[in-house]
Amino acid sequence: MKYLSLIVLLALITxxxxxxxxxxxxxxxxxxxxxxxxxxxxxxxxxxxxxHDDEECSICAETHDQEHVHEHDDDAISASDRxxxxxxxxxxxxxxxFNQPWAARFIWSKMIRDIVILTVLAAIILLASRFxxxxxx
Amino acid sequence: MKPVMTFALMTLRSLLRRRTIWxxxxxxxxxxxxxxxxxxxxxxxxxxxxxDFGLFGLxxxxxxxxxxxxxxxxPRDREQKxxxxxxxxxxxxxxxxxxxxxxxxxxQAAAMLVGCIGLMVIxxxxxxxxxxxxxxxxxxxLVEGWFLLAVVFFFSFWTSPPLNAPLTVLLFILSQMSVSGxxxxxxxxxxxxxxxxxxxxxxDVFHIKDPIAHGVGIPGVYFLLAAxxxxxxxSFMLSIALAVFRSRDLK
Numbered sequence: 001m002k003y004l005s006l007i008v009l010l011a012l013i014t015x016x017x018x019x020x021x022x023x024x025x026x027x028x029x030x031x032x033x034x035x036x037x038x039x040x041x042x043x044x045x046x047x048x049x050x051x052h053d054d055e056e057c058s059i060c061a062e063t064h065d066q067e068h069v070h071e072h073d074d075d076a077i078s079a080s081d082r083x084x085x086x087x088x089x090x091x092x093x094x095x096x097x098f099n100q101p102w103a104a105r106f107i108w109s110k111m112i113r114d115i116v117i118l119t120v121l122a123a124i125i126l127l128a129s130r131f132x133x134x135x136x137x
Numbered sequence: 138m139k140p141v142m143t144f145a146l147m148t149l150r151s152l153l154r155r156r157t158i159w160x161x162x163x164x165x166x167x168x169x170x171x172x173x174x175x176x177x178x179x180x181x182x183x184x185x186x187x188x189d190f191g192l193f194g195l196x197x198x199x200x201x202x203x204x205x206x207x208x209x210x211x212p213r214d215r216e217q218k219x220x221x222x223x224x225x226x227x228x229x230x231x232x233x234x235x236x237x238x239x240x241x242x243x244x245q246a247a248a249m250l251v252g253c254i255g256l257m258v259i260x261x262x263x264x265x266x267x268x269x270x271x272x273x274x275x276x277x278x279l280v281e282g283w284f285l286l287a288v289v290f291f292f293s294f295w296t297s298p299p300l301n302a303p304l305t306v307l308l309f310i311l312s313q314m315s316v317s318g319x320x321x322x323x324x325x326x327x328x329x330x331x332x333x334x335x336x337x338x339x340x341d342v343f344h345i346k347d348p349i350a351h352g353v354g355i356p357g358v359y360f361l362l363a364a365x366x367x368x369x370x371x372s373f374m375l376s377i378a379l380a381v382f383r384s385r386d387l388k
Binding site for chain 2: 025114
């Protein structure tokens with residue numbers, strides 16, 4: 001019993017599969033995190049904005065000798081960067097939401113691993129403490 | 138099993154006679170009532186906030202219940218010397234622990250059920266629909282509460298009563314941390330901190346208030362997996378508690 005417990009404990013300590021913890025950002029497969037950087041979003045650049053840009057461009061063209069340089073001020077840049085994602089999809093703004101265990105299926109196997117390990121450990125501790133108690137008596 | 142259940146029912150009756158359980162249950166219901174009074178300020182889906190805060194309140198309630206129910210059971214038995222005749226003949230130490238634990242767990246389950254019903258009533262009174270996953274979410278918080286109950290039993294065998302509550306709260310806080318956050322407490326000993334974190338449960342497994350509040354569906358198998366995960370940690374903690382209890386000299 002003593003040796004069996006020792007072997008199981010040593011196996012748990014040495015096997016890397018048993019030591020890997022699951023901080024989701026650490027163990028996530030690349031494709032899970034890569035979704036964050038995909039930009040399959042819809043830009044909210046409106047027709048009005050384009051018209052405004054065109055107007056600005058025509059003014060620019062007049063003042064700067066017909067140069068076609070699109071110089072945007074800060075407001076124009078932030079406005080063109082604004083975009084809308086589909087509801088319920090993983091993106092750069094919702095990664096915290098999808099980095100939770102219920103959404104990260106790849107850690108479910110590690111949860112099963114923990115269930116098995118903890119049950120085995122609990123059984124070993126129970127048997128070892130009973131063995132010790134009997135020996136004491 | 139019969140002696141354990143008889144002793145568990147005795148524990149249940151004795152706990153219900155105490156004022157602690159009623160006090161904590163009233164505090165939980167008052168907190169839920171307060172959450173229901175938060176003005177919506179015309180924000181769409183105000184129900185999200187009620188659900189989010191409500192489930193958080195139930196989680197804190199589970200922690201308070203675990204401490205309030207179990208922290209004094211063994212020290213009181215030992216002080217009043219009732220533990221000696223109990224484990225002398227009718228019960229083994231394991232049966233004593235299981236009886237006490239099951240009794241306290243039943244009280245905690247009843248209190249959490251009342252809390253869940255309270256949250257449902259508050260949602261209805263505010264004109265919000267009740268999400269289908271609210272009851273399973275409360276069940277997961279109950280499993281988390283049972284784990285904390287096992288932790289309180291372990292500390293009650295291992296340390297003095299005044300230390301029990303702070304240590305349990307500390308373990309509760311540490312279990313909420315991510316691995317990287319936990320390592321940042323002591324960055325010099327990364328390996329040791331990783332090992333320690335591995336022994337603690339990931340409490341975020343039991344937190345599904347965000348998807349429920351946002352109406353995102355959760356696979357049914359996840360509830361089963363998370364419940365088993367919590368029960369495995371609970372049995373691990375109970376086995377350590379029993380090992381400590383067996384090594385104690387009660388004379």
